[in-house]
Amino acid sequence: MISFAFTDEQEAYRAELARYARTRLLPAYRRRAESTEFSWEAHKELAALGVLGIGLPEEYGGAGADSHDPVTLGLVTETLAYGDVNVAAAPVQSGLVAAQLAEGGSREACERYIPELVAGDAVSGIAVTEPGSGSDAAGMRTVAVPVAGGWSLTGEKIAITHAMCASTMLVYARHPGSTRSRGISCFLLPMDATGVTRGHMPGMGCLPLGWGSIAMDGVFVPEENLVGEEGRGFASAMHHFEFSRSALGLLCLGAARASLDEAARYAQQREAFGQKIAEFQGVSFPLAEHATYLEAARWLCYRALWARQVGQPHTDLAAMSKWWAPQVALDAIQAAMKIHGNLGYSCEFPIQQRFRDVMAYLVADGTSEIQKRIIARAVLAKTVN
Ligand SMILES: Cc1cc2nc3c(=O)[nH]c(=O)nc-3n(C[C@H](O)[C@H](O)[C@H](O)COP(=O)(O)OP(=O)(O)OC[C@H]3O[C@@H](n4cnc5c(N)ncnc54)[C@H](O)[C@@H]3O)c2cc1C
Numbered sequence: 001m002i003s004f005a006f007t008d009e010q011e012a013y014r015a016e017l018a019r020y021a022r023t024r025l026l027p028a029y030r031r032r033a034e035s036t037e038f039s040w041e042a043h044k045e046l047a048a049l050g051v052l053g054i055g056l057p058e059e060y061g062g063a064g065a066d067s068h069d070p071v072t073l074g075l076v077t078e079t080l081a082y083g084d085v086n087v088a089a090a091p092v093q094s095g096l097v098a099a100q101l102a103e104g105g106s107r108e109a110c111e112r113y114i115p116e117l118v119a120g121d122a123v124s125g126i127a128v129t130e131p132g133s134g135s136d137a138a139g140m141r142t143v144a145v146p147v148a149g150g151w152s153l154t155g156e157k158i159a160i161t162h163a164m165c166a167s168t169m170l171v172y173a174r175h176p177g178s179t180r181s182r183g184i185s186c187f188l189l190p191m192d193a194t195g196v197t198r199g200h201m202p203g204m205g206c207l208p209l210g211w212g213s214i215a216m217d218g219v220f221v222p223e224e225n226l227v228g229e230e231g232r233g234f235a236s237a238m239h240h241f242e243f244s245r246s247a248l249g250l251l252c253l254g255a256a257r258a259s260l261d262e263a264a265r266y267a268q269q270r271e272a273f274g275q276k277i278a279e280f281q282g283v284s285f286p287l288a289e290h291a292t293y294l295e296a297a298r299w300l301c302y303r304a305l306w307a308r309q310v311g312q313p314h315t316d317l318a319a320m321s322k323w324w325a326p327q328v329a330l331d332a333i334q335a336a337m338k339i340h341g342n343l344g345y346s347c348e349f350p351i352q353q354r355f356r357d358v359m360a361y362l363v364a365d366g367t368s369e370i371q372k373r374i375i376a377r378a379v380l381a382k383t384v385n
Contacts, residue, residue: 025083047120081254104228164210205356249325
């Protein structure tokens with residue numbers, strides 16, 4: 001028997017967050033999106049709503065109980081993105097970064113850093129990409145040289161979400177002399193450590209997420225800041241990306257749904273040739289088509305998150321969610337822009353902003369080409385005689 005139902009608890013939480021997204025987030029989305037300042041006020045509100053503790057251990061301030069809850073994180077992300085796609089990225093970061101720390105961090109590091117993330121007093125991030133290696137992450141060059149009491153990190157990371165506003169960062173670096181995915185470890189880097197410098201990289205969207213570069217010049221990281229097993233950080237990063245890929249799909253779809261709803265409302269008000277434009281099939285059919293694509297894509301994302309939750313293989317499902325959902329979302333936003341005519345292009349309306357913000361996820365967390373490589377590998381493996 002198949003069930004597509006969320007639990008009563010999830011439905012109640014969704015209703016509460018949907019209200020918050022529509023009444024609190026949406027009215028100020030454009031204002032926040034135009035600023036390069038991280039949206040601390042909204043982020044603290046997420047903490048008060050319990051969003052930042054989902055899936056994290058109770059002893060560090062998290063919701064505990066069900067310590068592994070990717071479906072709820074996805075549901076929360078999709079719901080909040082209706083109001084503000086940038087603010088809604090926070091639960092994805094929780095599942096990607098704080099969860100990784102909780103899983104593989106030392107007791108000292110978890111006690112020191114997770115409570116502030118759950119309380120919304122600090123944000124963290126994940127730094128893999130370098131100037132010479134993005135899609136080919138195993139080509140990274142940042143080194144972690146063993147020294148007395150820890151490691152010394154040297155290298156540069158670029159295109160990092162939260163680089164400008166994070167107080168800590170999960171940095172991936174390799175043991176000197178190691179190659180490809182072997183010898184890569186994950187370290188919790190305090191961003192105020194001596195030898196760390198950061199630089200802003202202004203993008204076409206996602207401005208409040210503080211996108212930027214991080215340079216490390218002989219930065220000392222103590223032993224207790226190793227996250228996970230030494231030399232096995234690459235596999236751990238990939239495991240966590242299998243959560244964020246589907247959650248980012250839902251993030252984009254939430255923003256697209258807001259745009260389609262706005263287009264549907266507008267189409268029933270705007271008149272042309274003596275009738276409401278919604279009465280033209282040239283307007284109503286794109287609404288119907290994109291509503292269909294959004295619905296199909298969101299269930300693909302939830303299926304991937306559900307498979308993760310119950311411990312089933314989901315590498316290919318996560319990759320499918322990541323290449324398809326952002327594209328479906330972007331196409332829907334574009335259709336909504338067109339239905340608004342000149343107003344869709346205007347900065348007075350949120351649709352153009354969503355277009356620029358959602359566009360980031362065609363690349364962030366792995367491009368569609370990289371996702372298709374992963375899917376193709378699975379498809380081909382299944383058909384071996
Ligand atoms: C908004 C935003 C936020 C980001 N946040 C983070 C973050 O927090 N942390 C982090 O570590 N990184 C982050 N990134 C970086 C992102 O993960 C990389 O940009 C992405 O993985 C692509 O790497 P690249 O930019 O070096 O492109 P490249 O790897 O140089 O790729 C260039 C082009 O070649 C294609 N290509 C490469 N290899 C293949 C192949 N084998 N087959 C087919 N096509 C291929 C790619 O698909 C792409 O179209 C972010 C990026 C963006 C845009």
